[in-house]
Amino acid sequence: MSLLNWLKPEFWDYKASDKGPFEYHFHFRSMWKKRILLLALAAFGPFSCLAIFDYLVTKHYAEKEIHLRTAQIVSSTTRTVSFYLNQRKTALDLISRPYSFEEISSDQNLLDIFHSLKRTIGGFSDVGIINSSGEQVGYVGYYDLKGDNYAQETWFAETVAQGSYISEVFLGHRNIPHMIIAIKHDQTDGSFYLLRATIDTESFNQLLSQTDLEGTGDAFLINHAGIIQTPTLSHGNILEKSPFPVPPYSEKVRVNETTAPHDKIIYGYAHIPGTPYTTLILGHKSELMAPWLKTRFIVIVFILISILFIMFIVHALATRLVNEIYTTDKERILTLREVAHTNKLASIGRLAAGVAHEINNPLAIINEKAGLMKDILSFSSKYSGDQKLVGSIDSILNSVERCGTITKRLLGFARHLDVKLQPIDIKAVIEDVLGFLGKEAEYRSINVNIEVESDIAIFKTDRGKVQQIFLNLINNSFAAMSDGGHLNIKIIHHDNDFIAVSVEDDGCGIPQADLERIFEPFFSTKTKIGGTGLGLPITFGLAKELGGDIKVESTFGKGTKFTVYLPLTPKEPKEKQED
């Protein structure tokens, strides 16, 4: 809550009232919201554009990079495997070439060759010599395979046809996966023999396991039929069918993506020329993209922090801006309200003056006509005895007089006089006023008591108006009190700039419901006994004109206290509102 309070701007609780004609300027909340929205848009617009742009572009490049890396790995693996097999084939060819068929058929020579091969490049597990009819005439290795006939084997025919042969991986006699390399040597007499060597798959497999792959990436060989040729990490065992579909034949490196159940898989492949093998490199896209994603995560966290920071600044800025406007406008609002009020009063005043004037003329005629009637009655002996007629005419004349009082008051209400400032001693002014009414007080034995705080200075104000204010108030008090009442007048300082004069009586008081309306023109409870409902409004208007104020407290049946606040320094004379 305290954070909310802290975030809540000063003007938040300001309620624009719909009363004034200018209030639509002062919807601070919506002003503030607009500022926040605008500032936030200005800040986040480019910011989020940049973030999205960064995300898309870097993603594109990261994917490209991954494809390129996969292609490189495929290419280098293919080259390594190809080189390994070619090396062994060439070595086999090179070492056996100086020997004739007879020489090589001798066990001793073949053993020498085998040992030389093992010592130098290695990777061979046996070597055999096969004559042109497919019979194995010489053999060095773990098994005794001498005398076996291979004439029916496909590899025999292939080697005879092509001059050399590299086999797929197969199980063979020993029931362990292996592969063979065979080469054909043509004799000078037109006959030929084959040299056949078994390659140790162990060292061959090592080549592939050394491939530098990330995460659960896999590198292995398959043959054309999709049978796995070398161990895999997670794509099946040797000589099983690969779960991965066999890509179309290609001697060049190809990189593609495919959708697996849980993830996208990026794969690269290439056919190894001269062999039945295809290199296949598989990688999970999510793993490969992880470093990129990590960077994005850092960027996003950074952006979020920035957004928070910007929001904070935007909030602070907007709040400050609108607060400043609010502070400046507060005064304006007050002034405008006052102007609106004054204008309203002025229009009422003009209307009242017009009405008063229009009524006064017919009233004068009634007055004269009635007067004439009375004259006739009193001067001629014919009607002089008719008391009823005389009474009626008197009643007309009295009513005319009452109307006249009201119109005169109305005109008084409408009058906007210039304030004439002169230094006054407030106590003396009140004593003057009491002088007018002293007789009445004496006659009704009303006890008047004046209390003055020390150092009440002489200050400048309009004497006539102040007199009028107190004359009205004291008159009212007298009217409210019964004979023998008490009237207390107290003059004190209020704040530093005001003098407060309270007029307190122990009269009948004002009911709570009426209290709010007593300053409204024509609100009167005394209409039947000559009240016009204009006394207090005029008094209030006078106090306002002097830059002061009037407050009222009252308890019905106990008494009323009016307090008049008068400024020590007079208000600057306002420009005339009318005309």
Place this chain on the structure above:
Amino acid sequence: MSDKILLIDDEEDFVETLAERMRSRDMDVSTSTTAMEALEKIDHESFDAIVLDLQMPGMDGLEALKRIKEKNPNLQVILLTGQATIEKSVEAMKLGALDLLEKPASIEELTEKIKKASTEKMILVNKENEEKIKKIIRGKAW
């Protein structure tokens, strides 16, 4: 000797009734409903007091007052108005009106003012005569 009075107001009803009432109080009253008519009357007759309405169509009270004072500064004018504003009252006083009454005014009040006006005029006329006499006394070597 009854006071000779001129009533000027655009409301004929008002002016006639008031005149009748004043006549019954032993005053010699003439009436006119426009300022022009009144000015003509002043040319031919002399009045002890003039009661003038401040607001009239055509020439208004202040203008009429000015003209009357131009013709004869000794004439005493009492203004009668339905809308007494301070500005107008002050202006009227400056122009030489004797008094200003708000409508509806009671006849007693008006009569009192008229009495005052005729006395005033008497004093002024006496003073004028006195001055004339003094002038004559000084001017002639006895």
